[in-house]
Amino acid sequence: MTHSRAGTRRVGLLFAACMAMTAMTSTPSLAAAKIQHLISPGGIEAWFVQDATVPLVAMEFGISGGAAQDPVDKSGVGNMVADLIDEGSGDLDSRTFHERLDRRAIELSFSVTRDYFRGSLRMLKDNKDEAFDLLRMSLTSPHFESADVERIRTQLISGLKRDTSNPGALASRKFLEIAFGDHPYGRQAGGTLDSVPRITIADLKDYVRRVLARDTLRIAVVGDIDAASLGKLLDQTFGGLPAKASLTPVADVEAARPPQRAFIPLDVPQTVVTFGGPGIKRNDPNFMAAYVVNHILGGGSLSSRLYREVREKRGLAYSVSDSLMWMDHSALFVGNTGTRSDRAGETVDAVNKEIRRMAEDGPTQQELDEAKSYLKGSRMLSLDTSSKLAAALLQYQLDDLPIDYIEKRNAIVEAVTLDDARQAAQRLWQRGLLTVIVGRPPLVAAQPAAQPAAATRAN
Numbered sequence: 251m252t253h254s255r256a257g258t259r260r261v262g263l264l265f266a267a268c269m270a271m272t273a274m275t276s277t278p279s280l281a282a283a284k285i286q287h288l289i290s291p292g293g294i295e296a297w298f299v300q301d302a303t304v305p306l307v308a309m310e311f312g313i314s315g316g317a318a319q320d321p322v323d324k325s326g327v328g329n330m331v332a333d334l335i336d337e338g339s340g341d342l343d344s345r346t347f348h349e350r351l352d353r354r355a356i357e358l359s360f361s362v363t364r365d366y367f368r369g370s371l372r373m374l375k376d377n378k379d380e381a382f383d384l385l386r387m388s389l390t391s392p393h394f395e396s397a398d399v400e401r402i403r404t405q406l407i408s409g410l411k412r413d414t415s416n417p418g419a420l421a422s423r424k425f426l427e428i429a430f431g432d433h434p435y436g437r438q439a440g441g442t443l444d445s446v447p448r449i450t451i452a453d454l455k456d457y458v459r460r461v462l463a464r465d466t467l468r469i470a471v472v473g474d475i476d477a478a479s480l481g482k483l484l485d486q487t488f489g490g491l492p493a494k495a496s497l498t499p500v501a502d503v504e505a506a507r508p509p510q511r512a513f514i515p516l517d518v519p520q521t522v523v524t525f526g527g528p529g530i531k532r533n534d535p536n537f538m539a540a541y542v543v544n545h546i547l548g549g550g551s552l553s554s555r556l557y558r559e560v561r562e563k564r565g566l567a568y569s570v571s572d573s574l575m576w577m578d579h580s581a582l583f584v585g586n587t588g589t590r591s592d593r594a595g596e597t598v599d600a601v602n603k604e605i606r607r608m609a610e611d612g613p614t615q616q617e618l619d620e621a622k623s624y625l626k627g628s629r630m631l632s633l634d635t636s637s638k639l640a641a642a643l644l645q646y647q648l649d650d651l652p653i654d655y656i657e658k659r660n661a662i663v664e665a666v667t668l669d670d671a672r673q674a675a676q677r678l679w680q681r682g683l684l685t686v687i688v689g690r691p692p693l694v695a696a697q698p699a700a701q702p703a704a705a706t707r708a709n
Contacts, residue, residue: 285643285653288471290481292489296469297643297653298480301636305375307473308636310644312366314466314578317439318500319457324449326441327457328367330402332360334454337398340387344398347384356381358388364435365500365578366648367461372637375474382483389462390490394451403446410443417522417688418586420514424686425524425584428512429505435580463495464488470643472636502579504528509682513691521594521689522586525601527681529574529581530674532649538662539670540678541574545621546613547605547675548572548585553620559604560587566597576649583678591690598685609679612672626660 288298320327336358338344351358354377359370369389373381413419423438430436441449467488471480505528530540548556548571560570572585589597613621633639633656646655 283639285656286477287653288477288481288484290484292485294464294467294469294481294484294488296471296480296484297647298470298477299472299636299639299643300474300476301472302474304636305474306636307373307375307378307381307471307475308640309371309469309471310368310640311467311469312368312644312648313462313468313495314365315367315461315495315497316362316365317437318364318434318579319461319498320434320437320439321453323445324441324453325437325439325445326406327449327453328362328461329440330399330406330446330449331454331457332362332367333402333406334394334398335360335392335458336384336388337402338393338395340391342387343393344395347387350380350384354380356384358385360388362439363577364439368644370641378475378479378483382487386487386490389488392458394454396451399451399454403449406441406446407443410441410446414443415516415518417514417516417518417520417588418524420516421522421524421586421686421688424512424514424688425526425684428510428684428686429526429582430503430580431506433503433580434500435503435577459492460496460498463492465494466497467491468644468647470640470647472640472643500579505580505582506684507681508684511683511685512687514686514688515691516688517690518688519591520588521591521597521687522588523594523598523601523685523687524584524586525598525683525685526572526582526584527678527684529576529583530678531581532576534581536670536674536677537576539666539674542618542621542625542663542666543608543613543671543675544572544574544583544678545625546617546671547608547679549621555604555608556585556587556601560597560600564596564600566593566600570601594687594689598687602683602685605679605683608675610676612668612675615668618666618668618671622663622666625663629659 283299283301286298286300288296290296315328317325317328336347338347342350350356355374356377357370357372358381361368361370369385371381371385413423426436426438438445469484469488475483505526508527530537534540546555548554554571556570556572560566561568567587567589570585570587572583575582575584585601587597587601633642642656646653652658
């Protein structure tokens with residue numbers, strides 16, 4: 251549910267080679283490296299890891315606002331800003347700007363989530379001054395030239411038209427509508443075929459003016475650069491942003507209570523099923539227990555209960571998984587699978603049955619022990635490059651976690667007890683599911699199935 255520019259920027263062969271070197275070195279020591287809380291001379295704060303393993307610098311940053319700051323009747327403004335903010339800025343037109351990026355093998359990209367406007371910058375150490383300067387121009391003096399706006403608008407509309415026949419996109423859109431209604435989280439972050447044609451250059455400039463500011467800025471940097479040089483570059487890059495944002499307040503919201511079910515007819519070979527319900531927010535004391543038990547249920551591994559029951563035992567689907575999603579003002583768990591249209595009802599029943607069983611009985615001690623072992627090991631191995639570590643450090647900041655969270659995380663995972671996991675399972679799944687089915691009729695799935703008492707009790 252993150253929306254980013256349609257095409258990834260081309261990077262030079264030298265940069266790609268260095269990235270391959272970084273991946274091949276596979277240095278878990280990065281995750282254990284000293285994380286500094288850097289404050290620049292101008293007061294810009296960042297989490298910083300100095301690492302000279304390869305001559306690269308990776309930076310990730312996030313600014314509060316995101317798609318939730320789109321005007322009520324113009325969803326997609328923030329997404330369009332992310333696609334246009336580097337299409338010419340300062341004294342450079344779009345073509346010249348991107349030639350500069352390509353010439354120096356600089357990778358620069360922007361995206362929006364529900365709550366954040368995000369940016370990513372990667373470069374060779376020797377090109378850091380130019381890379382940070384191009385980022386500065388993007389943030390502080392974007393052009394939004396009419397020709398560039400219309401070119402990007404055409405691309406976005408083309409993608410939205412394709413989505414009208416994409417069962418996954420239709421299911422995701424309907425699921426959010428059911429879950430959040432008219433709350434900003436229920437709107438489409440990428441816009442709609444009605445809203446995108448009506449977005450004006452003035453809307454784009456107003457979004458930049460209101461959202462891009464220093465007071466909600468979070469930064470993570472990992473790479474071959476010293477603290478003094480980085481502090482100077484941060485001031486030069488972000489110091490020109492307004493001191494304070496002017497954000498529209500966004501209310502907290504709980505996703506709609508299950509059970510609810512919707513069917514969207516679409517003549518496609520495979521029926522898509524999206525299922526989920528209210529989740530657990532990241533700052534909730536029960537979050538880690540929920541994270542662990544969700545991994546056991548359907549967290550993407552081949553050993554998950556949903557995978558075993560739906561694919562291995564019954565052969566109903568090629569894949570099935572679910573994950574926890576958390577935003578600043580709400581939380582969800584969301585799962586997806588696909589199956590033959592004539593087996594869609596059987597697939598939905600199998601998913602429901604397994605989720606009810608987890609809600610009623612919880613995991614076994616063996617499942618819990620295996621999940622904790624996997625989550626402890628896999629997380630550290632996933633932070634083996636500067637880019638991955640920078641992205642993780644930014645996310646920890648956005649989640650308001652402490653700077654030493656990496657050191658504490660495995661102990662937090664290990665502390666989850668069987669009772670904790672069972673309580674989290676009841677809280678997540680005892681009420682049943684919000685389910686959206688997209689595929690060929692006829693399907694009995696258009697009406698909610700009868701739920702047992704255990705699935706309809708309130709928390």
